[in-house]
Amino acid sequence: MSQAWLSYDDAPPIWLPASFFGAAMLWLLALGGLLLPAGMLAANRYHPQLLALTHVLALGVLGNIMAGALLQMLAVASAVAARRAGRLLLGIFLPWQAGTALLVGGFLHGFSPLALQAAAALLGAAILRLAWHGLHGLAHSPARDASSRGMALALLGLLVAAALGLCLVLTLSGRLALPWLPLLHSHVLWAAMGWLLLLMLAVSQTVIPLFLITPPYPAWMLSTGRAVLLLLLACSLALLFWPAQLWLPASLLLIPVLLYAVQSWQLLRQSRRPADPLWWQWQAVLACLLLGCVAAWLCAGWTIWPSLPLLAGLWWLGGAGLGATLAMLGKILPFLAWLHLKRLNPPRGLLPSTHGFLPESAQLRLRHLHLLWLLAGTLWCWQPARFHLLFALATLALAAYALWLGGNIAQRYQAVRRALPAAAVR
Amino acid sequence: MNAIACLTQQHRDCDAILAQAEQAVRHGDWTTAGQTCLRLATDLEQHFQLEEQQLFPAFEAATGMYSGPTAVMRQEHQQIRLLLQDMDDALLASDASAWLGHAETLLILTQQHNMKEENILYPMCRQHIAGFEQMVRPGVSA
Numbered sequence A: 001m002s003q004a005w006l007s008y009d010d011a012p013p014i015w016l017p018a019s020f021f022g023a024a025m026l027w028l029l030a031l032g033g034l035l036l037p038a039g040m041l042a043a044n045r046y047h048p049q050l051l052a053l054t055h056v057l058a059l060g061v062l063g064n065i066m067a068g069a070l071l072q073m074l075a076v077a078s079a080v081a082a083r084r085a086g087r088l089l090l091g092i093f094l095p096w097q098a099g100t101a102l103l104v105g106g107f108l109h110g111f112s113p114l115a116l117q118a119a120a121a122l123l124g125a126a127i128l129r130l131a132w133h134g135l136h137g138l139a140h141s142p143a144r145d146a147s148s149r150g151m152a153l154a155l156l157g158l159l160v161a162a163a164l165g166l167c168l169v170l171t172l173s174g175r176l177a178l179p180w181l182p183l184l185h186s187h188v189l190w191a192a193m194g195w196l197l198l199l200m201l202a203v204s205q206t207v208i209p210l211f212l213i214t215p216p217y218p219a220w221m222l223s224t225g226r227a228v229l230l231l232l233l234a235c236s237l238a239l240l241f242w243p244a245q246l247w248l249p250a251s252l253l254l255i256p257v258l259l260y261a262v263q264s265w266q267l268l269r270q271s272r273r274p275a276d277p278l279w280w281q282w283q284a285v286l287a288c289l290l291l292g293c294v295a296a297w298l299c300a301g302w303t304i305w306p307s308l309p310l311l312a313g314l315w316w317l318g319g320a321g322l323g324a325t326l327a328m329l330g331k332i333l334p335f336l337a338w339l340h341l342k343r344l345n346p347p348r349g350l351l352p353s354t355h356g357f358l359p360e361s362a363q364l365r366l367r368h369l370h371l372l373w374l375l376a377g378t379l380w381c382w383q384p385a386r387f388h389l390l391f392a393l394a395t396l397a398l399a400a401y402a403l404w405l406g407g408n409i410a411q412r413y414q415a416v417r418r419a420l421p422a423a424a425v426r
Numbered sequence B: 001m002n003a004i005a006c007l008t009q010q011h012r013d014c015d016a017i018l019a020q021a022e023q024a025v026r027h028g029d030w031t032t033a034g035q036t037c038l039r040l041a042t043d044l045e046q047h048f049q050l051e052e053q054q055l056f057p058a059f060e061a062a063t064g065m066y067s068g069p070t071a072v073m074r075q076e077h078q079q080i081r082l083l084l085q086d087m088d089d090a091l092l093a094s095d096a097s098a099w100l101g102h103a104e105t106l107l108i109l110t111q112q113h114n115m116k117e118e119n120i121l122y123p124m125c126r127q128h129i130a131g132f133e134q135m136v137r138p139g140v141s142a
C-alpha cells in the first residue's frame, strides 16, 4: 500500500508556507525599493534594472507564493506529505532567497559572472529539490485528479525554465558559447507559460469550482496543459533551428490561453457565490492573461514600440500572476491559521472564523490597491522616466498593506495561542 | 451512477445548499436562511452517517488501519459539526457578519475535506472494500 496514503495529517506545519508567503511580501517591498532610483529612462527590455525587477517579481514574489502554496496543495490534494519540513526549508526556501538576491545583485552590478553563477547554482538546487518533492511524491500518490496531474506538468515546465536560465547564465559569463537570444526567448516562454500558466491552470481547476461553487472544468483542460508543453517545445526548437517558422507555434500558444479564459468565464457566470471577493479577482486575472498574451504575441512582429514587451510582462506577471496569488493567499492564509489553531482544541468562542483573521473588506481593499498598482505600472511601462516614482510608491503601498494584513493574521494567531489553556498547547 | 460519483454528488449538493443559505443571509432573508441551514445540517449529517457507520468501518476492516486517514476524516466531520453550531448561533442572533465568517470557514474546511475523500479515500475504498458499489446507491443516501 502506498506510503503517501498515511500522510493525511502530514500537511506542512504552518511556519513552512508562512515563511514563503512572508518572504514574498518582503520581496514585494524590495521591488518598490528597487524602483526608486531612476535607472531605466526609456523602455528597454534588456536594461539591467528591468531584468532585476522582473526576477524580483517572478522569483521573489510569485515564486515564493507559488512554491509555498504548491507544498500545501500537494499535501492536501495529492497526499504528498511534507514530513521533514525543516529539510524543505533548508533545501528550497533558503537557497531560493539567496539565489534570487544574488541574481538580482548580479544583474545590477554589470552582470557579475560570479554572482550570476552562484545564483544559478542556488536557484537550480532549490528548484530541483522542489521538483523532486513534487514529482516523486505525485508518482507515488494515489491521486489522479486534474490538479495533481496538472501540478506535475507545471513542475516539468519549471525544470525546463530553470535549465534554460542556467544555460543563459553560463553563456553570459562566457563558459558556454550558445546562441543567447533563442535561449532567452525560450526561457521567458517556459517560465511564463510552462510554469506560471500551467500551475494556475492546475490549481484553479480545483480551487475555482470549490471556492466559488461552479460546475467542474471539463476534462479536456488537462490536455490543454499537455498541449502547452508540446507547443513550448515546438517554439524552442523553432527559435533554435527555424526562426522563420516561429510564428506558427507562437500563434498556436494563444489558443490554450483563450480556451482557458473563455472556459473560466463560463464557469464564473454559473458560480453560486458571486458575492465572494475572489469572483471579481478572478475576472481581472483572466483579463490580464488575455492582455498579456496578446501583447507578447504582438512583440514578435511589431518591434517599433519598446514598451510593448514591458507591458506584456507587467500584465502577465504583475496582473495575472500577482492577482491570482494574492487572491489565493487571501483564502489560504486565514484558513491555515484557523485550521492549525483548531487542531489545538480551543474552547468554544475563542477561535475567530476566517473572516476574523482577514475580513472580506480588507480583501476588497487589497484588490483595489492591486488594480491601482497595475495602472501605475502600465504608465511606467509607457514612460519609465516620468512615472517611476509613482510606480515605486504604488509598489511600496501595496507591499506595506499586504505586510500589515499578514502581520494582523500573525498577531491574531499568537493571541489565540496565548489564550489557550496550557494543556492544549503542550 | 457509480459509488464514487454518487458520494461526490452528495458533496456537491451540500455545497449548493450552503451557497443558497449564504445568498439568503447576504440579502437579509433570515427565514429562508434558517430553513436552508436546517436542510444543510440534515443532508450533511446523513452523508457523514453513511461514511462513519458503513464506509469507514468497512475500510478499516479491509485494511487494518484504524488510526489512519479515517480517524482524520472523523475528526474533520466533528469540526464541521461544530461550525454548523456556530452558524446556528449567529443565525439565532441574526448576526450576518459572524454567520458569513463561519460559513466561509465551513466552506473551505469542507472543500479541502471533500478533496481528500474524492482524490484519495474513495479510490482507495473502491480498491479495498469488496461490496463498495452496493454500499452506496443513488437516492439511498444513508
Ligand SMILES: [Fe+2]
Binding pocket: B011, B047, B051, B114, B117
Ligand atoms: Fe464525504
